[in-house]
Amino acid sequence: MNAPTGAAKPLPDKTPLTHKDLRLLVIGALLPVFIGSMDNTILATALPTIGRDLNDVHNLPWLITIFLLASTACMPLYGKIADIHGRRPTLRVAIVIHLVGAMICALSSSMVMLIFGRIVQGIGAAGLTSIPVVVLGDVAAPKERGKYSAYFAVTYTTAGALGPALGGFLSDYLHWTAIFWLALPLDLLALFVTSRLLRRLPRYERPHRLDLIGALLIVVATVSFMLGLNLAGASDAWTSAPILLLFATAAAVAGLFVRRLVTAPEPLIPLAILKHPIVRWATIANGVGWSAIAGLNIFLPIYLQTVVGMSPTDAGLSPIVLMVSLNVSAGIGGQVLCRVTHYKALPTAGLMVSIGAVILLGLWADQLTPLTFQVLLLLIGAGFGPTPSMSSVVVQNVVERHQFGVASGTMNFSRNLFSTILIAILGALDWPRHRRSRRAPAASLPARCRRAAPRPPTHSDACSMRSPPALRLRSLLLL
Template sequence: MILSPARLRALLTALLLVSLLGALDHTIVASSLATVAGELGGLEQMSWMIVAYTLASTVAMPVFGRLGDLYGRRGLFLTSLAVFLVGSVLCGFTQDMTQLAGARVFQGIGGAGVQLLSQTIIADVVAPRQRAKYQGIIGAAFPIAIVIGPLAGGLITDSVGWRWIFWVNAPLGLLALLLAVRNIPKTGRSAAAGTFDVPGAVLLGIATTGLVLAVTWGGSLLSWTSPALLAIVAVTVLSSIAFFVVEARAEHPLVPLGIFRSRVVVIATILASVVGIGLFSVVSYLPAYIQMMYRTTATVAGLVPVASVLGMLVTSLLSGFVVARSGRYRIFPILGTAAGAAGLAGMSLITDHVPLWLPMGLMAVVGLGTGAFMQLVVVIVQGVTDQSALGAVTSAVNVVRQIGSTVATAVVGGVFALRLVEGLPGTVDARTLTPNLLHTLPSATQAQVADAYSSAMSPIFLALAAVYAVGFVAALLLPHTELSNELQHTPAESEALSI
């Protein structure tokens, strides 16, 4: 359906606002974790503020993708946004960590819907070539949220209380809801509409839940050899196998396995995992790494990940506008993965003897490289997928990136902690070491701590550079094709679209 420029701008504003709310919810909460846990008396359950949202979002995303394909996206998007807003309000009223975790699950389900459906609604109304530009604009919400989220969370928590980090979603969300009601076109049932794949959804939910819990609890709440963790892993493996068996036989599968016969879809999925594993997994550890190695303030250390995020923002927008003009996209994943690999390889050589601007510049290169293809992977898979499976293929890319980030973050944290403990001098206790304590230690000991941090992170950076190198090889296999500049719909959708 071709929308008027004014209506398209209004729709884009609504989708961008909703995407920003969803992205901020991941970052704004971080600054208030300690405060919330202290007030609600649940320090040992603090991680559930993050885990509950991530888990619910990951499980719900493929469900929303397929439901949108089968029954239309407008009503589903509006419902998801309403669920997200209700969940946000409930979070602010909770009285203990158990209630908060439950409300975060509710909020995460709604957040998954609005995040995924924002990307597929654009695909319904914009030709593949032009999607690159609009997906780049919508995707800008994530790097913006990384920059302003922690600061906004801290300011809100310190000024009016932590409950407002959730309640602030209400007025902005209601504005987005009003814009969405007025501007999202209605769609009818897809030509492939049928019974929803409940067995597939249940099995994928079990497998995803098991995977997230295994990597979140492994080595912390549960030892790697504990019977409980081994049971979780076994259930995850068995449910994953059963899922693929069911999907191969389902009439209307949750994830149509046929989409992976396309070389482009497979490569784009690999590139999505590169983003989650290669960059998202390490960004959260960078401030502590820089702060301890350079003995600097938290504010200064925070500039390093900010450099990567700003780089990501620039190339995400730039690549989108260039592809919208030419239709050619292959060069961006190739150059982007090469830049990411080079930047992380350079980070593996960093010591406290080099100036701070060097790691900042290297991470900016990683961000520039990642941004060049981060949003394009969605456009690429949508461009080669039938309209009846847009939601399924878009959710597949997003879920792979999210699971890759979750798993890799846990692995990076575990490896980093283990190597750090081994490298610290015997006079320093890793459990009590803080930046303030570091400044009170003798200069020689401070240098040893800096070397320990450098030695702990160096092989991690090198391993993540190898991940980008794999992405580079995959990107070279992309075909020399152009995105279409025509919007096509299935016959049923063409009849059902209305203003």
């Protein structure tokens, strides 16, 4: 760990990787991604049930926010540790941590214990979703990285889409604790798969050292900032002393972290990576785009369930069109990126389409027909699809191989940071409104919904009813 910094040298391989070896490595890397991504959204439709069972509705947003907070704070550490100790052992440790967190959640009898379990889960999930990106960069040639990055995007978004539906089904027909019991066999399977299939992963000497001071500073800064965002507007005013203290602490510690980046012998995130314009802009584009997708995945099912009155299962199915279109677009985009020279044109055009669809959704959500609503979700997903592959490929192509871990960790950290900021702000602004809307009498609903009161609202009713200001605000913030 304390060896001097130097260039990474590949250790001699007995035999080159065959196509079968490469396929097995990809499978072994993507299963942890599936588990970690599904944990981001699987609780969205189960939150009301959990709140009623534990008799604590006020702290429900913490179950999502604290998970993202823990995973966000730990992502840069996993990238650096993977560069030092190797991808496979670091990934296995992350899986074990996630498994322990799932057990704590499954056995929880109070909201405090459940939140603690989500913290442990988040720490493990940080490695599940960040290290596999490094693995794919290790085994794929630069020209083929677009295709394999598309596999990652498809897996990540598929799991995110299945999460709300699966969580709603389990909480409807079994019990909300089944969500966490399900994680146990999945984690054990991932541990077995990574132990067996990643044995052929190319190994490199990594003469790095972990900057523990820098790691502590970035964790404290991230946690302070996210706590301030989550508490502001919910339990405390934005200008209250505790909130201002948290934000001041975050700013001061972030300043110390920046200073540490300049003065440390080997900083947690090398300055050369941060200064590179390609890395900088690709990271921003990737982070902002994923935050919009995460916001829709989490808040659209919650809105449809708590305000409209849809069942957890039906509400969980609402983002399916968005995710399917994103997956198809990501797969096509990854193949195209492997065959073209000017790879910026496709993601740029796609983002313009996605931005246009979000503008329409934000301005006229209360006037859209069900079909138009679904078409806009389709355009948002299809437009954003090529961006993750392009971002990952260009970053890995401009950094040294021995810095793949820290570069990918920086991208994933930014992605989760943007997502956590968005979710924390929307949770603080909209969650009280959702609770009030749920208690509102039927007379406050549109006439068409009042006439349909004896039956549960369908997805068509949910999409065509007039939206409250919260949905309009959410759409504009996602833009």
